[in-house]
Amino acid sequence: MRDETDVVVIGAGIVGLSTAYALSRQRPGIRVTVLEKEQGPARHQTGRNSGVIHSGVYYRPGSLKARYATRGAAEMVRFCAEHGVPHEVTGKLIVATGREELPRLHALVQRGRENGIPVRELGPSQIPAYEPEARGLAAIHVATTGICDYGAVSRVLAESSKADIRYGAEAGLISRRLGRGVAVRTKDGTVVRGHVLVNCAGLHCDRVARLAGDDPKMRIVPFRGEYYELARPDLVRGLVYPVPDPAFPFLGVHLTRGVDGGVHVGPNAVLAGAREGYSWPVVRPADLAGTLAWPGFWHLARRHAGYGLGEVGRSLSKAAFTRAVRRLLPAVREDDLVPAPAGVRAQAVLRDGTLVDDFLIRQGPSTVHVLNAPSPAATASLPIGREVARRVLGVLERG
Known part of the structure; x- marks a missing residue:
């Protein structure tokens, strides 16, 4: 089979689907074909996170993350309300439990205000008014944080994009058509021809870029985030976070009440043995070899060995994980933590070991690649989709 379309999108996670949705709104009648190797949408990063609508308080002012998260949070709340998607604006606490964290907490206050986010500073006696079981030296309350069901989004x-979405359609080969765009052959032999290719393949985005003949200048290193469910959800009213270390792109173990009323605890961050390695036994030799062959991984490992060993320890020891949680909520006991499904973060790493901190979108003559879109990408998916759509339409207009 050979099919003609205007735009081929690889990946039916929330960013790929937001791109198709934005294209349909910006140019009604445009033909968009979405190829997804799984049997439904949002099977990986989108459907395996804690469902938080991030306010944007963490992100460097002026960065894509800051701009898109602050804008995207308000848009996501409106989108959920308009379409009947379960959501709630809960607010959250970021709690400092050690004196060394206080300067970082104050820096977050300043950063939040620079990003236009209402932030309230709290002393230790004020924390229980928001979270009765939380304890700390100080905290900040961020009122605009919320939760939703990103799978439902x-x-x-x-449905709203009107795109031709094909599940079970894994890209096998991608070729450039001289002056006429790209052709994608799926592993079942179908060929889809389009003027522009959009790579929203998440955990496999670097591979798809290379398949298309573009050098992404980065590699995805997969980090598994392991979660527990809190057996006593009444211990938490909303969202409770530690103060993050700015040297790492991870927010630390936190507690998040979901739209179903349950409370997720986690995640940690350990190297996964596969791009879709959702547990320790899942190891794919080709995936692991690809990680180990990338020089940036070894630079990263040497630079952050201590941090990584701590994460592995919390992964292998439930007691160690519990101690991390008890810093925020002393009432939590080890038997309160029930194992829950894990997720894998697609972290872009440069050759020199630098963790790409911001969203990364690169463009070729007939390609647009979304190469780094970890949290808060779900929150920011509507603005990201519009930005990718803008670039796609620019390629189409240039012919």
């Missing part, structure tokens, strides 16, 4: 985007 993705299904609405898929």
Whole structure:
């Protein structure tokens, strides 16, 4: 089979579907074909996170993360309300439990205000008014943080985009058509021809870029985030976070009440043995070899060995994980933590070991690659989709 379309999108996670949705709104009648190797949307990063609508308080002012998260949070709340998607604006606490964290907490206050986010500073006696079981030396309350069901958001985007979405369609080969765009052959032999290719392949985005003949100048290193469910959800009213270390792109073990009323605890961050390695036994030799062959991984490992060993320790020891949680909520006991499904973060790493901190979108003559879109990408998915759509339409207009 050979099919003609205007735009081929690889990946039916929330960013790929937001792109298709934005294209349909910016140019009605445009033909968009979405190829997804799984049997439904949002099966990986989108459907395996804690469901937080991030306010944007953490991100460097002026960065894509800051701009898109602050804008995207308000848009996501409106989108959920308009389409009947379960959501709630809960607010959250970021709690400092050690004196060394206080300067970083104050820096977050300043950063939040620079990003236009209402932030309230709290002393230790004020914390229980928001979270009765939380303890700390100080905290900040961020009122605009919320929660939603990103799987449901993705299904609405898929339906509303009017795109031709093909599940079970894994890209096998990609070729450039001289002056006429790209052709993608799926592993079942179908060929889809389009003027522009959009790579929203998440955990496999670097591979798809290379398949298309573009050098992404980075590699995805997969980090598994392991979660527990809190057996006593009444211990938490909303969202409770530690003060993050700015040297790492991870927010630390936190507690998040979901739209179903349950409370997720986690995640940690350990190197995964596969791009889709959701547990320790899942190891794919080709995936692991690809990680180990990338020079940036070894630079990263040497630079952050201590941090990484701590994460592995919390992964292998439930007692160690519990101690991390008890810094925020002393009432939590080890038997309160029930294992829950894990997620894998697609972290872009440069050759020199630098962890790409911001969203990364690169463009070729007939390609647009989304190469780094970890949290808060789900929150920011509507603005990201519009930005990718803008670039796609620019390629189409240039012919």
